[in-house]
Amino acid sequence: MIEPTRRGFLMATAFAAVVPNIALAAADPYAGSPFRKLSDAEWKAKLPGPSYEVLRHEDTERPGTSPLLNEHRKGTFECLGCGLPLFKSDWKFESGTGWPSFYTAIPGALAKKTDLAIGVPRTEYHCAQCLGHHGHVFPDGPKPTGLRYCNNGVALRFVPA
Numbered sequence: 001m002i003e004p005t006r007r008g009f010l011m012a013t014a015f016a017a018v019v020p021n022i023a024l025a026a027a028d029p030y031a032g033s034p035f036r037k038l039s040d041a042e043w044k045a046k047l048p049g050p051s052y053e054v055l056r057h058e059d060t061e062r063p064g065t066s067p068l069l070n071e072h073r074k075g076t077f078e079c080l081g082c083g084l085p086l087f088k089s090d091w092k093f094e095s096g097t098g099w100p101s102f103y104t105a106i107p108g109a110l111a112k113k114t115d116l117a118i119g120v121p122r123t124e125y126h127c128a129q130c131l132g133h134h135g136h137v138f139p140d141g142p143k144p145t146g147l148r149y150c151n152n153g154v155a156l157r158f159v160p161a
């Protein structure tokens with residue numbers, strides 16, 4: 001009975017070849033984004049200097065410097081790199097840290113990774129579309145999530161409603 005065994009082997013091989021692609025597409029809907037194809041030089045030409053340093057090289061702006069700290073109108077905060085909407089103004093709160101802070105983000109707009117840059121594990125987050133760095137999320141925010149998305153203002157653009 002060689003045939004069933006061989007058939008089972010072929011099916012298993014085909015399954016293994018297809019499934020990783022499905023999983024990847026589901027986990028990363030922006031994998032084919034043209035923003036992913038931009039070179040570092042192209043980003044540098046496209047963005048203001050401080051925004052480029054934060055978004056593309058994980059720099060941190062000086063606290064208290066962002067005009068968005070005093071932005072209290074209704075609207076949406078988008079990624080300055082690619083225009084993806086990240087936060088609604090309703091979710092912004094006064095954290096007292098000197099960086100624009102939000103207690104939640106638009107579902108699927110951010111991706112996270114563990115960052116050991118300062119020797120203590122922190123959760124870094126970045127734009128799900130262009131992968132530009134935005135900030136870190138901490139578990140000391142207000143209700144209802146208890147989270148604090150601490151975002152560099154220079155990485156955001158505010159669009160009034």
Ligand SMILES: [Zn+2]
Nearest residue numbers: 079082127130
């Ligand atoms: Zn982006």
